[in-house]
Amino acid sequence: MSKKDLIICRCEEVTEEEIKKAIREGADNVDAVKRATRAGMGLCQSHTCYTLIVKIIHEMTGKPIKEILPATHRSPIRPITAEILAKSKNM
Amino acid sequence: MKDRLKSTPGAWVISREILEASPGYPSKEELKRKPVIVIECPEEIPCDPCETICPRGAIVVGEPITNLPRIDQDKCNACGLCIPICPGLAIFLVDNTYSEKEATVSFPYEYYPLPKEGDEVNAVNREGEIACKAKVLKVRDPKSHDHTSVITIVIPKEYSNQVRGIELQQKVDKNE
Amino acid sequence: MKVFDATDVVVIGGGAVGCSIAYHLAKEGIDVILFERGNLASGASGRCGGMVVQLYGRELNIDKTRKRLNLTQLNTHRLLELQDKIGDFEYKQIGSFDIAVSEEEWNSLKKLVEIQHKLGDNEIELLDEKQTREIMPIFGDRTVFGSRYRPSDGNLNPFKLTYLLARAAKKHGAVICTNNKIEEIIEDNGKVIGVRSCIGKTKAKWVVNATNAWASQLTKEVEIIPVREIAMITEALPELRSCPFEARFEGEFAYGTTQTKDGNLLIGGPGLPTGEPGNYNYYDEFIRLSETKRCAEYLCGFFPSLRHVNVIRSWAGTMAFTPDGVPFIGPIPNKEGLLVVAGFADGMADAAAVGELITEYITQVKFISIPMEIFDPGRPCPKIEWPHPYVHETLHEFLAKKYNNLELANKRINQI
């Protein structure tokens, strides 16, 4: 397997190359990379790939790691079926 | 490919000199004279069960808890209670007075299966290399040890400073 | 001279509309810098269904149907062309529904379609229950009386549209500057001369305020009404026969089922502002637990067979409306050089066309494609249909009116 095909986002199968391309085009934070590539939009919601993306952004842009924040976390933080979510009252 | 993978030299272990200079390591004379507890604990880890368990107050960590354990060989009667309690499995008992040519080494062992008393086994050094043949003298595995057995093996005296265990009793693939 | 010192046109706002303007301008050889305070598509373009619905609403816009449609129909054509030029943004003309879920709604829908036909909107179709279910079988046994259907509507991937437009704009020489908030549009004697941001001043002959829900913050002359919007995304599903729709659910307004190429489905609706009386927040992007749940109820309610699918995230964003429901597109009176492009409840239905129109305006100082009076930001804007909702109580009334259910709106208000 060539390095070019290296997967970063396991859920959406986004490669390192695609992420680097997005960064070259100006995406300099996790959220921007996500919007540009779908990395982090899958089932796990960027849980696994987020640190890898941070590292790539840092290496390519020189932006300090501490300034590269994770994408926004929103409910539900685990996949839950619509039926179960809907099956509740008084919320 | 067939050559055995070797550890990067110096990667993991602090040299024997440092080990021997640490306060838990007995002097050469003490090693010769009587059964001694050997503590191979050269890093300042916050940990002191060896001190707590010693009924004679021979092992002292004190304050702060990161002090390296010191052992007072005069107080120590080599009862070996500290061997199974050490979370780092870093305490041994070496007896160079066992016989004229032989010494015993007692060490903690948690693998399955346990050797049986009387078994002929391979004794290994700190690097896992086979140092010499050994005979299993004792296997102690009381409940109080909480699954950390203390095994005593008999080895030729000249190896007593390097032997710290035995080859695993499970089948080992010799090809690698 | 440094890049950001001066340019012909400054576009403020990196959504689909702003990027489209930048692209169209740059393509004509005009110097353009686009400023976006966050990331591209981080406003409504990134928090929307990607629905390309040419005419929304039942009470609204009826009298303006044809004029409003001029723009969105142009957009529909342009999107197809654009997709060939800038790359695949997953635009599909798969039709859209306005669903009647009660007898009463069905009757009024019938009347509405009749009026629309009279007004010259010949494409709109009235479909009965059977026809509706045929096109969208996932309604299952859900009560559906019929629908209003527009075959040329559809959906697209709004992220891709925005990013591809930005990429194409850059290829033509535009400068895209993200994470840089414009603090002020600088004027001199009734003439706009540039903008100020934290990286300094940028001189420009033209400034285009394309910040949609945030437009009033920079340009006080226009009145933009932000409305919180909530939505939920499902796990990726195999391709379903579905198209964008709007419908009432227990009196509330819901929309969705835009299945992306990747298979995720989106469903949502408007949400209420958050915060305390006197200090309501219409831009709050935190989605409340009850709102996530509400979206799940929409999904289960409309598509019982989809109730077992996983919800993987939800969000809140901000849509924008103008007081009369028709977007502002054009120059601000007595502010030479300032254009406003804002008030899109559904920017995807306008983005491509608006980019072209603004470019025509800037290059030729007149609109040539379609009549634009209806979009004039300087038009008198009676606040009849859309009461000013900056005060929470009036938004409450507005929602009540929109949902035609005061009791329900009251209930929702009490939940805050």
Add this chain to the structure above:
Amino acid sequence: MGKETMNVELAVVGGGPAGLAVAAKAASYGVQVTVFDENERPGGQLFKQIHKFFGSKEHQAGIRGHDIGYSLLSQCEEFGVKTMLNTVVWGIEKNMLGIQNNGRTYTIKTKKTIIATGASENPLCFPGWTLSGVMGAGAAQTMMNVHRVQPGQKALMVGSGNVGLIVSYQLLLAGIKVAAIVEALPKIGGYMVHAAKIRRTGVPILTSATICEARGENEVEEAVIASIDEKGNVMEGTQRVLPVDLICIAVGLRPLAELCWMAGCKFMFLPVLGDHVPIHDENMRSTVKDIYVAGDVAGIEEASTAMEEGRLAGIAVAEELGYLGSEEADEKKNLARKRLESLRLGPFGDTRAEAKRKLTESEVNR
């Protein structure tokens, strides 16, 4: 359970070492506590930790992690802590938690919430890392120590921090061969005593080395490793192929802080504690009213520190809720802090102690 809204005085999210310690402590003073945990049984990572703990008697040193887990559980039971298992906390909004349990969702209204969600493992990517058989060291640990299943037959461990070393040892205990441990740095990251016990079995530890690739048709069949230079680049000619069917990644942990982010807690970036860490004061209170943090979510440390932090938070919450006088609470809190301090002594703890100070002394706490 009939009602959809439940009132809980103290909600503890996460039933691991920190969460259970909070629960037992707070409940012992009379606080009504409910612990929510996603798993079928509580204890979190404690039940994976079958080695004897370091520390002192007060820290339950010399006792195996899973036994500490059992004793914490019985304390919780003794003090009437309610435990909701198989329960996902899927969202948080001020004093409300959205939970899912047994096919329904509920809203939990709380007076105080403790987020003790622990940590998750850092990924490491290399060609082939998505192959079946490449997994987190913690994942392998869960499979063998909790579920009693061998995750493979022959393993390569990537990373020589304590997790890498301990899991390597545990792989051996589970009858799995360990081909090697590779470490990118020139020295091992974990305790020497852990390395020593593995070395006694002959498992090679290769430093300044990395994994280049995992190969295999459907599952891992071999791993390519190589030496790296100071810049981290692979030195040509040093590649070696190891026949393994399991590659464990142990390159550190980071706080599993989604709920803290969602709740709006302020964070500080502290690499030594794993990543962005929710800022908390010396009572473990986050920057959001009524939300506390404890354990790895508040900075990656050991299970023993997690439990001490939990006890500290438990005392603080009991005091806040009026179950404990301030004088008594202060005394108990100081004792807990002392125990924490002692766990953070020495060359391995110094940097963590320093980072923790930065957190608690952060301006946003004032």
Add this chain to the structure above:
Amino acid sequence: MRIFYHPILGKLEEKRKITLEVDGKKIAAYEGEPIAAALLAAGIRVLRMSPKREEPRGVFCAIGRCTDCVMIVDGQPNVRTCVTPARDGMKIQTQKGLGKWAKKL
């Protein structure tokens, strides 16, 4: 392979044995253990094929966070097998891509 005897944890506790059907084949499992653990014990390590590149995937995090171990369980795709307890008679299928829903969507 199961670890029937563990030097620290002792003998494997006897739990209720159940049967799972995996891609049509029956395998033995213990009630309540995660599906992924049961499969691993039966030597099944490839749990799904990814949607885009159709590559094999297995257990990665084992704590329900990475969602890599999802399979079709009783007709429902995307079920996290590492945190879903095994129950007698469950029908489990290797998930190809987004998976096939048993129920008509």
